[in-house]
Structure formats: structure tokens, C-alpha cells
Amino acid sequence: MSEAVSYRLKSPGPSAYRVQLVEKGPSSALTGGATAEALLTGAGDERPVLLPPGDYWGSIDDIGSGERRTLSLSLDSNQAAIDLQEAFSQSVPRRRSSSSALSGAESIGAAAIGGTVKFVVGLSEDRAPGHVGGWGAAAADMQVAIKREGSSLRLQFGGPPSDRRSKYRVVIGLSDRRSIRVPLPRYRDGVEVVIALDATLPGRDLDIDVRALDPTVQALVAALSTSSRDESLTLVEWAGDGHVGNAVPFLAQKRQDLWAATAAALLLVRARRMAPFEQWFYNLAEFAPHIADSAIAAAWVTLATGTGPGADLEAKAMEYLRFSGRVGAPNFVAANSLGMELLNSLRTTAESDKVRAQAGEEYALMTKRSEHRLLGSPYMIYSDFRPQRMPSFWRFPSRRLPYRTLAAGTTSTDGVQFD
């Protein structure tokens, strides 16, 4: 057995990557020999790995895009670094399996309508989140760059400051029989929504992919559903590179990007790493009242780190959860799961009858909202097409979907035609 050498494993690009190297060799043909794993975050990141020289198989998972690349490389005892950039650029990316939550794309089931399907894509804005009747067509200062790429539509959003306290969503209508609502997280550096519209082709799904334009933020969001707890912490700290000296700068400097701060807050709750940043969670909930998810994070922080009698903490957490419910459904699946966990606990174990009753009501509301969501995306994307085998009491949501039209056309087995 050769002696292990310390190498510097260098990041292949600007995103976050899980890298695994496994030694080849006849003696270890079945399960591989020496192995190294590392999480590399951003261009220029390096991590030390200890490996014997030799031939290796490797895999690189891009956490942001959900793509995987495999590679083959040789290490000799004289080299000091393993630069993955070249190997990465020469390899072919592959999506992880479509049924995996790692894919990052939203697979929502074939439209199965057959023939020609009319579609319309629009943009709605709620200028008064938490109040009835707030949804309307998005204002003109919300700028949208629309690109048609084959049968796909790529929408990039810019315009009003991302801290404007409006909620936005993309609405996709299919032949007046189905509508899909995609919450639009207004990241400071932009967000794009890619819609693959070839839903009528046999076996094809309508895919919706929501993606932050900043790869750091995109990796942060993808990590909400795909990273391990330890990775979450590493990612949160990495996501702060370039900001001033805090382990969780996105949360600390929340006013710069309320949406990225919310993703960071959820990641920290998930990792159960809320202290000593409690106040930042509360401040985020105050600064971002239009983002229901921020109040859910604050509720968790209240219970996990608050001081005082348990009944008081439960009542305070409940207030945050009720506020969140009034603002609307969470935008991130992670927030939805965290909210439901807390409500389920409060409705059964809270000391106060009043809190138990309130938690029961909110839990029922959140359950109903969750029933309409589609799987596979880190965002809460809703469909009013009755999914197969859903319970019989399922009801279509309101048909009133005011929006500003962004694109319209038809899709059929002959392809997609835009009006």
C-alpha cells in the first residue's frame, strides 16, 4: 500500500460542489479503495484531501444546478493540487434522475390533454400581502426579459427594488383547464424562470425551473432540499464570502437581499444553528413581512432559543405563525415543512388551550395549501389541476387569476407556436 499524500482539491467553478474521489485498482475492484469527499464552495475554494497516489474515479455534483459529472484522473506523489476545473469543463453534465429531489427541476406530470393545447404565461403582483383582493396584474416597472428557446420560455426578472413589499408570481394557464402558480423570489441579483412547454408530447412533462441568477444564492436555495446538515452550515458560511466578517452575512445583512436572507435563515433553522443570531431572525421577519417564510423561521427561533416560561414562548411563536398564515403560503418548501412541524406540535402539546386551538386552525390551513403543491422544486409551486388520486374533497382554487400576459401560444405534437 502506498503512503497517502496531502493534496489541495481545487474548486471547479463558481457554484458549490460535492466531490467524491474513489481509488481504482484490482484489489479494490468491488468497492473502490481510498476515498475522499469534500464540499467545495465557489471559485478558488480549496480543501485538503489525503490520498495515496494512483488512479481515481471521481464525481462532481453541482449543488446549484443539480447536475452531476464523472471523471477519471491520476494522482502522482509530486503534484500538490488536484485542479478539477479542466476535468469539469471536459466532462458531460447529466441531470440526476428526474424522480430525485436533486434535479432542481419541477416535473409536474404530463398535461395529458391531447391535441393542441393553448397556453398563456402571465405575471401577477400582490401589493397588499395579507389582505384580501391584493392580487392583480404586475405593474409595468417589473421588467421581464423573455427569451424563446425551442419549446422553452426563459423569463428573467428585474425592475423594482427587490425589497418592495409586494409578492409576485408567474401564472401558467393551459387550455383554460389548468393553472400553475409559481412564486417569484425577488433575489437582489435576479431570478429566472424556465418553462418547458412541450407538455403534449407523449411521455413529456411540463417542466418549470426557478433559478437565482447568482450561483451562490442558487446553491444556497438548492441546499435547502439537498444538503446534509453539516453541508448546510458550510454553505451558509460560504454564501457570506465578500461580506463583512460574519458567519451568516446573508442573514446579518438582510436588507441587501431579503429573499437570500430568508433562504439562509431557513437553512440555519434546518441545521438547528439559530444561536447566537436570534435577533437577526426577528429583524428579518420585521423587514420582510411580505415573505411568509421569514415569520416561520422567527417562530422556530422563539421556541429554540427564547427564554421565559414555555407557555409564553409558545404564544409568541404562535403569533409569528398566525402572521405567516395571514401573509399567505410560504414560498420555500423548507418553510412549509418547518411550519407544519411546529404547528403539529403546538396543536397537540401547547400549554394554553388558546394556542392549541389557533395552531389547529393554522395547521388545517397549511395542510390544505400543501395539498396543491407540486413536488421536486425547492419552491412551493401550485397547480389547480386535480392531481391523480387526490382526496375527493379537493377543490379547485379560485379561477380569478389576474395577470399581465408575458407569452401565449399553442403547443402540440408539432411543437410550440408562440402568438
Next chain:
Amino acid sequence: MTLVYSKDRVDAQPQLHALVIGCGRFPWIAAARNANRPACFDSAVAMIEFLHERAHDFLPPLGSIDCLLADPRVDPDEQSDRLPATAVGGGAGDPPLDVERPLEANVIAAFNALVGRCQPGDAILFYGCSHGVAGRDETGLLVLEDINSGAGNPWAQLLNVKSVAQYLPARTKASEVWVFLDACQEVLEDLRDQAGGVQTIEPIAVSSVEMARCPVISTAVAAARYGALTHAPAGGGVAYFTRALLDGLGKSCVEKSGPEWRVTAKQLNYGLVDIANAAEGRTIEATTLTFNNRKSSLLKVAAPSIPVAVTSRPTALLADADSASLLDETGAEVFAKGPGAEWRFRVPPIPVSYGLRLVSNGTTIDDTLDIAAPAVLRELEQ
């Protein structure tokens, strides 16, 4: 409770404690409703067998197995339910072990005993296979044998598995909690209209503050999403979700950890659907009851292998091919495809890129197949 396996603690080392419920018999439900499911009993026995067989591979090693079983092929008025001795290391001629039934009182007692056996730092595994239902708001409810036994509330005997997953870590201070539920989450008219929601059995309870402060989150995987059904062979045998679970636990839901391959929470959370598809071409569902995706390790696997399924679009591309081969780096054939439109095999989970060569009507198509645990599904396109 029926402790079918128990090992003394050595030097205060942590242990894994398992509770297995397999309920395939429902004597208080009219026979005409055909509620009995032998596969639930058989699946639980298969899980016990696996736990026992791999007792020393668990992290920490297995300390105990408690089980509650109801076999529909047994009349409980005539004889006890019996676990084959072979499931816990006995010989084929050894007498089976009498086990208790998954009645409400027994289930509560079993959870109390489980909490009693578990010391801080131990790990817990719960597996349940039975009918399953969901209320208007409640999810992950396991139907117990004495369901419908009370005239006042016929739906009183529902074990809230989600609450078990949610509260067990804080109650026991366990280092890891693993929960697997092979049951439907069917929404019944009777349940959705219950005033105040369905009242379920929650054998474990902690305050919200305790729960929020507990650093450990269960890994909990269920076989059906809210409102959906699960499936099993009608005449008995292991249910399809459990088959994928046993494949995952035994061979495929692995990640490399130092010199070992280990079954991890992350792979179990995301891998079972692909495993069922790749290994058997079967469609199952899997959903998580808790929000945990940690790289926690459940057990080590000495010789891991993952299922691979190669298909084609159109189907005839692969079905009518003159030959299809998997090639290693040197170009040597590793596997050749047999007849049929699908091609299944197993490989070690090392992240290697194989070559795929398809010869059809004199045309050769070369492609690659990247291996990644826990399963590979690959569709070739013309």
C-alpha cells in the same frame, strides 16, 4: 411487547433498539371488506430477519428487537401469532416464537418499553407495515389490529407515526431515530369529516420547546404521499416499498465514509423510488415525514451494489438491438443485454463512467453510463 432479540450492553456502549409492527389482520372489520393483508406480516418478518442478520453492521450495533405481529393466516382465538425462528437465527426445525398482537394497549406498552430500553446516545429504529390512513389534517396514521373494536369511536386505534418521528428524539435523547412506514395514506370519508380532526394514538409526547431545542431530527420515510396508496403482493410476500427499503438498507442506499460504505439518511430519503424502478421496474412512492436530510449513517455495508436499468426511447431501439453491452475503461464487456426492452443489472456504487454500446441494424451507437448510488435509471435515445 415481545423482545425477540436482546443483547447485553457492553462497556456502556450505545445500541440500536428496534420496534417492528406488522399488522395484516383486522378481526373487527367485516370479512366482506377484505381488509386482511398477509404481506404486512410477511414484510415485518423480512425486516426482523434483516435486522437480526445484520445486527453487527448497525451503527451502533443492534441491542434489541421488539415486535408486534398479526398474521391473517392465524386465528387469534385458536393460537398466538408466531415469528419463524429462522428470522432471529434459529434453525428450520426450531419452534416459532409466540409474539404479541399490535393492539392499542400493546403498542403503547411497546413504546413505553422502547423508551425505557433506550439510553441517551442510543439509536432507535421503528418499522411499521399495515393499512394506513390520513385525516383531513393528520398524516402517517398506521391502522392497528383492534381498529373498529369500539362502538363509540371506531377509528380510535390509529397510531400517529408522524408524531412518533417528531417527538421520539427529544423524549429519548437518542443519537439517531429511524422511522419507516410501509402503509397507505388514504383519506377516508369517515375520517375527513371528524369534528376537531382525527384523534390518534400518540405514545410519545414532548413540549414544542423541547422539540425545537432537540438537535436530533428523525429520518422518517413513508411509502405513500398524503392521499395515496401503497401496494403489495395479494397472496403474501414482501410489500413493494419494503422490498426497495431492504435493498436500500442491505446494498444500495450507500455513501462512502472513510474505508466503509454506509447506508445514510440522505440516500434513504431520496433513493427508494429509483431503487424500486431500477431493480424491478416497479413504481412506488416515498415521502419523508420529517425534514431531515442529514448524512447520518444507519449501518455499514461490506459489499454494496446498486441496481441499474437501461431503457430506450423508442422502446424498440433497445428491444430490437442486435446487441447491447456495458464496457469498462479498457473496452472490455462487463455486462451484455439479454432479450427484452429493458436491461437490468447491478454494479458496485463507485462513481465510474462505463461505456454503453448498442448495435442495431448495422449501426453502432456509443454512449456512456455514469454510476451513482443508490440507483441508476438511464434512457437511451436514438
